[in-house]
Amino acid sequence: MEESVREKLLVVESDEALRTAVVGLLRNAGYEVATDTGDGMNSVFAFSPDAVILGANPPQLDCCDLLSEIKGSERTQNIRVIMLSPGGSAERTRALDLGADDVLSLPFDPHELLSRVRQQLRGRHHLEELGQKTSTVEENRNVAQQVLAAVNEERQTFRRGGMLGIAALLVAAILFLGFYHRTQQQNSRVYAAITRLQTGMLTQEKLLDRSRRALEDVGRSPSPPGDSEKAQLQKQSQNLRSQLATKNADDSSALQTQLSVVEERLQRLENEGKVAQTIIQSYEPSVCLLHVVVAFRDRATGLKLHYVGITSTGEPLTDEHNNPLLGITGAGPEVHLDVFGTGFLISDKGQILTNHHVAEPWWNNDDLKEMTNQGLEPVLAGMTAYFPGVNHGVSVTTEKISSDADVALLKGNIPKPQIRTVALGDGRQSVVSGAPVVLLGYPTGLDAILARTGEETLQAIATATKGDPNQVMEELAGRRLIRPIVTQGHIGDVLPDRIIYDAQTTSGGSGGPLFNSEGKVVGINFAMVRDFGGSNFAIPIDYGKSLLRP
Numbered sequence: 001m002e003e004s005v006r007e008k009l010l011v012v013e014s015d016e017a018l019r020t021a022v023v024g025l026l027r028n029a030g031y032e033v034a035t036d037t038g039d040g041m042n043s044v045f046a047f048s049p050d051a052v053i054l055g056a057n058p059p060q061l062d063c064c065d066l067l068s069e070i071k072g073s074e075r076t077q078n079i080r081v082i083m084l085s086p087g088g089s090a091e092r093t094r095a096l097d098l099g100a101d102d103v104l105s106l107p108f109d110p111h112e113l114l115s116r117v118r119q120q121l122r123g124r125h126h127l128e129e130l131g132q133k134t135s136t137v138e139e140n141r142n143v144a145q146q147v148l149a150a151v152n153e154e155r156q157t158f159r160r161g162g163m164l165g166i167a168a169l170l171v172a173a174i175l176f177l178g179f180y181h182r183t184q185q186q187n188s189r190v191y192a193a194i195t196r197l198q199t200g201m202l203t204q205e206k207l208l209d210r211s212r213r214a215l216e217d218v219g220r221s222p223s224p225p226g227d228s229e230k231a232q233l234q235k236q237s238q239n240l241r242s243q244l245a246t247k248n249a250d251d252s253s254a255l256q257t258q259l260s261v262v263e264e265r266l267q268r269l270e271n272e273g274k275v276a277q278t279i280i281q282s283y284e285p286s287v288c289l290l291h292v293v294v295a296f297r298d299r300a301t302g303l304k305l306h307y308v309g310i311t312s313t314g315e316p317l318t319d320e321h322n323n324p325l326l327g328i329t330g331a332g333p334e335v336h337l338d339v340f341g342t343g344f345l346i347s348d349k350g351q352i353l354t355n356h357h358v359a360e361p362w363w364n365n366d367d368l369k370e371m372t373n374q375g376l377e378p379v380l381a382g383m384t385a386y387f388p389g390v391n392h393g394v395s396v397t398t399e400k401i402s403s404d405a406d407v408a409l410l411k412g413n414i415p416k417p418q419i420r421t422v423a424l425g426d427g428r429q430s431v432v433s434g435a436p437v438v439l440l441g442y443p444t445g446l447d448a449i450l451a452r453t454g455e456e457t458l459q460a461i462a463t464a465t466k467g468d469p470n471q472v473m474e475e476l477a478g479r480r481l482i483r484p485i486v487t488q489g490h491i492g493d494v495l496p497d498r499i500i501y502d503a504q505t506t507s508g509g510s511g512g513p514l515f516n517s518e519g520k521v522v523g524i525n526f527a528m529v530r531d532f533g534g535s536n537f538a539i540p541i542d543y544g545k546s547l548l549r550p
Contacts, residue, residue: 005048006030006031006032006139007031007032007051007121008031008032008033008034008047008048008049008050009026009032009033009034009049009050009051009052009053009117010034010035010036010043010044010047010049010051010053010186011023011026011029011033011034011035011036011052011053012035012036012043012052012054012055012066013035013053013055013084014055015055018027018055018084018106019035019055020055022084022113022362022526023035024112024225024537025113025114026053026114026117027252029114029117029480030236031117031124034047036047038068038071039470041066041069041070041073041076042078042254043346044066044070044079045075046510048079048374049079049469049478050079050121050124051079051080051082051117051120051121051124052070052079052080052356053082053084053117054066054067054079054082054083054084055083057354059314064490067081067095067098067099067100068098068099071099072097073378075364078124078127078128079124080100080101080102080103080121080123080124081099081100082101082102082103082113082116082117082120082327083100083102083104083488083518084106084108085101085102085103085104085105085331085530086105086106087105088105089373090292092105093373094193095518097356101119101120101422102116102119103521104116108360111323112323114484115319115323117339118319123255137228137420139288141292142451145407147347164436174186185510199465206373207516225442227232234426234476236262236263237259237263240255240259240262240402241259243255244256244259248340249434253543260453261500262359266385275438275517275519276438276486276488277529279438279440279486279515279519280438280440280486281423282420283344283420283440283513283515283519284388284440284483284484284486285387285388285389285418285419285420286344286345286387286395286419286420286421286422286424287342287343287344287387287388287422287440287441287483287484287513288343288344288345288352288385288386288388289341289342289385289386289442289445289449289473289484290340290341290342290343290354290358290384290386290387290399290410290511291338291339291340291380291381291383291384291385291393291446291469291470291473291507292339292340292341292358292380292382292383293337293338293360293381293382293383293469293470294336294337294338294357294361294362294378294379294380294381295303295334295335295337295369295379295381295382296335296376296377296378296379297376297377297378297379298328298354298375298376299375299376299377300375301328303328303329304334304335305327305328305330305334305376306324306326306327306328306329306330306331306332306333306334306335307324307325307326307330307332307333308325308326308327308330308331308332309325309330309331309332309333310332310333314466314467315330317332319439323368323412332520334381336381336444336469337368337378338469339358339448340445341354341355341358341411341442341445341509341510341511341514342354342358342440342441342442342484342509342510342513342525343358343385343509343511344422344424344440344511344521345387345419345511345517346421346422346424346521346544347421347422347548348414348416348421348549349411350411350413350414350416350519351399351409351410351411351509351548352385352396352409352410352411352412352414353406353407353409353513353529353544354356354407354408354410354510354511354524355406355407355409355510355511355524355526356402356405356407356408357406357510357526358400358408358409358510358511359383359398359401359408360380361378362474363379381433382395382470383395383396383397383398383410384396384470385410385412386412386473386476386477386482387414387415387418387419387482388480388482388483388484389419389480390415390418390419390477391477391478391480392474392477392478393473393474393477393522394412394413394415395412395413395416396410396411396412397410398410399411400547401548402543402544403538403548404543404546405543405544406526406539407524407539407544407547408547409544409547409548414489422513422520422521423516423519423520423521424438424520424545425521425522425540425541426520426543427539427542428494429538430496430516430518430520430522430541431491431494431516431522431523432489433491433493433494434490435490435491435516435517436488436490436491436516436517436518437488437489437490437491437501437503437514437515437517437522438486438487438488438503438514438515439485439486439488439501439503439509439512439513439514439525440485440486440508440512440513440515441485441490441509441510441512441513441525442484442485442512443485443509446469446472446473448485449476449481449482450476452481453481455482457479460481461475461476461516484512485509487503488503489501489502489503492535496540497539497540498537498538498539498540499514499522499539499540500535500536500537500539501523501535501536501537501538502536509525510526510527511524511525511526512524512525512527513525514538522538522541523538523539523540523541524539524541524543524544525537525538525541528539531540
């Protein structure tokens with residue numbers, strides 16, 4: 001299609017407000033747009049669009065009938081169809097199975113819709129070019145047949161060779177056409193999922209911006225509940241003592257009782273604080289930050305997903321709306337997902353306990369499942385453990401994964417003289433409802449560590465690493481800046497498959513050890529109800545100990 005000819009889009013949507021919004025967006029982008037609310041294929045034949053934006057309403061099948069007619073007609077089968085779906089993954093999958101070239105969930109981002117439209121139109125143009133080339137090959141084949149038919153019997157061997165060569169060209173063209181179409185369709189389907197994930201392409205500026213935001217969040221965070229409760233009790237104690245000093249004997253009895261209760265609670269907090277301090281001193285070096293890197297591979301070809309390219313500043317190449325360009329034949333770096341979790345050393349053989357969903361981040365991950373359904377599969381690109389006090393990362397691999405709980409056993413060559421193994425509790429006898437607990441871990445992963453560094457150090461790390469996550473981690477280890485966060489709380493309930501407690505945590509704290517007042521690990525943190533607080537869940541340590549058995 002010549003550049004001066006505007007591309008034509010047909011919008012078929014029964015909801016007037018949505019139709020008006022879509023039409024306005026597409027016209028402002030320079031497309032020639034027509035609408036249809038009931039003429040179906042007559043509108044398609046009359047307007048002859050390059051693409052159709054088709055509304056989807058699951059209770060009605062009109063949209064799906066039109067989709068089937070477009071894709072089933074020889075005149076219209078190459079028209080690209082982008083469906084707007086108000087449902088979830090099941091409705092999107094249904095639309096793709098019926099023949100839609102792409103599906104966009106409602107509500108949609110205007111930039112993403114325009115990007116999807118451009119991508120489908122590019123794919124259509126390439127298909128048309130390939131179709132023309134295939135037609136040319138077919139014409140040449142017919143001419144060759146006529147010429148070779150006139151050649152005498154002695155030259156039949158030459159004729160057969162020529163025919164085989166032309167046939168090979170045809171097969172190659174058809175295979176390439178199919179591969180290109182599948183690749184374009186796959187890229188459009190996984191685009192929304194991949195852009196929701198952290199992809200590892202951090203620049204120096206992005207790293208600084210992200211870290212400063214994390215630092216601001218830390219500054220806005222309230223004091224830990226333990227500290228707040230202690231301060232309130234101390235204030236209450238002072239007030240009661242002041243009242244006792246001014247009251248007569250008759251009034252002092254009730255005040256003295258209240259003071260005794262407050263003092264008892266203060267003493268309990270003091271004792272729990274001492275226990276926590278002992279646990280920190282003993283086992284902080286044994287709790288590691290796990291950095292797991294995931295890549296994505298095309299299931300059919302085995303090719304890795306890449307950025308199409310990068311700019312001179314290290315940014316991914318993007319389209320005009322700043323969407324990163326991805327492809328399995330891209331010349332840029334691999335697309336990576338960087339995941340952070342917590343683990344702890346449990347044996348002198350270098351064995352580490354953590355969660356299954358840390359060791360394999362795609363496990364029970366809906367965003368990644370959406371990608372795997374479209375032909376991509378996640379693969380482990382690397383897993384490294386960073387222990388406090390060790391100035392480099394230690395490569396680790398997965399040794400075992402529990403079939404009964406969210407637990408995994410890792411193994412690596414751990415510096416034994418520097419790190420001691422944690423003590424493990426003895427089943428349900430080690431955990432009691434209402435008892436104090438101490439949780440060690442790395443909630444918010446890399447962000448929390450960077451937030452604890454000073455501005456000058458942060459600038460130096462960003463300059464030295466250019467934002468590369470692997471280099472950032474090594475730089476933090478070399479500067480001895482990696483250490484876990486400690487939170488305290490109490491056990492709320494003990495169930496056969498989980499321990500409920502209120503020590504604060506959040507994403508990144510998964511896999512952290514939960515200690516009882518005796519300094520023994522009684523659980524492995526794996527989930528929370530609310531961000532950094534509320535009711536959290538740990539898997540009883542017995543599930544982890546079972547992985548140590550031969």
